[in-house]
Amino acid sequence: MKVWRVEKREEGWRLDQFLKEKTPSWISRSMIQKAIKEGKVKVNGQIKKPSYKLKEGEIVEVDLPEKPQEATVQPEEIELKVLYEDRDIIVIDKPGDMIVHPVPSKLSGTLVNALLHHCKDLQGVGGKLRPGIVHRLDKETSGVIVVAKNDFAHQSLSKQFKDRKVKKTYILLVKGKMKNDEGVIDLPLARHPVLRIKMAVVETGKEAITEYRVLKRFDDVATLVLAFPKTGRTHQIRVHMKSLGHPIMGDKIYGKPKEDEIFGIKRQMLHALKLGFFHPRTGEWMEFVSPLPEDFKEAIRRIHEYVRERS
DSSP states (O other): OEEEEOOGGGTTOBHHHHHHHHSOTTSOHHHHHHHHHTTOEEETTBOOOTTOBOOTTOEEEEOOOOOOOOOOOOOOOOOOOEEEEOSSEEEEEEOTTOOSSOBTTBOSSSHHHHHHHHSTTOTTTTOSSSTTBSSOOOTTOEEEEEEESSHHHHHHHHHHHHTTOOEEEEEEEEESOOSSSEEEEEOOEEEOSSOTTSEEEOTTSBOOEEEEEEEEEETTTEEEEEEEESSOOTTHHHHHHHHTTOOBTTOTTTSOHHHHGGGTOOSOOEEEEEEEEEOTTTOOEEEEEOOOOHHHHHHHHHHHHHHHHHO
């Protein structure tokens, strides 16, 4: 329990502003507002709103949360499919059931845990929870991902992604029959205003551009598509396809995965097929391709068989 007396210079301050000033830097404003709403903060023994204006001489009591333990990531012996490796970079073919980097709620079983075991000196490159990571793939997205093995490579690759010099190609299966053979989706994205795990098309969101080309239509059941994202927003291809009325098959957030289970689909059918970039040290243009995984090929086979039998 911490107790403060409001000084003359602090008179008129909002209660949440006062506490942000007085508490350690790791305590965020949202944590403070939550504590106030839960009755863990009292002014002269009474519960007040975050916007309450303090008066000189008032006594503020707060029951502070304990500082959380700093998360640490441990190396784990997890098999990696390495497409290329040198002293600066490592290119991985990521499976469609692996998280790229740890989060406080999941510190093991990720690509980073595997990389720390494979690359002994990776720790600290670009951050404690995301060492070496310059871009990411969603857990259920398989395919090519490049990782920096030192700060020099991390800075170079990060700048290439920022400057849109990296060439990304994805292959995906979407529901229904896409009308156009090709097109450009230019719709800004931001966090969904209510469901925070989702992204949404929002007029005031960040610029998001995806080019696409149809490879094959399976009647009105599904369409096989190549996508070329020009920006790298969270869930970009998934939301853009949903916006066209053709969500990615198996997508648990933006689609109807239960309907897709008849084709043996257990994850979103989105695969990072090809990645091209300039080598950080040599400047050589490099491209890496990840073969279509077996579960993706099996889904295509079963959809094709379904359409053939139906006709």
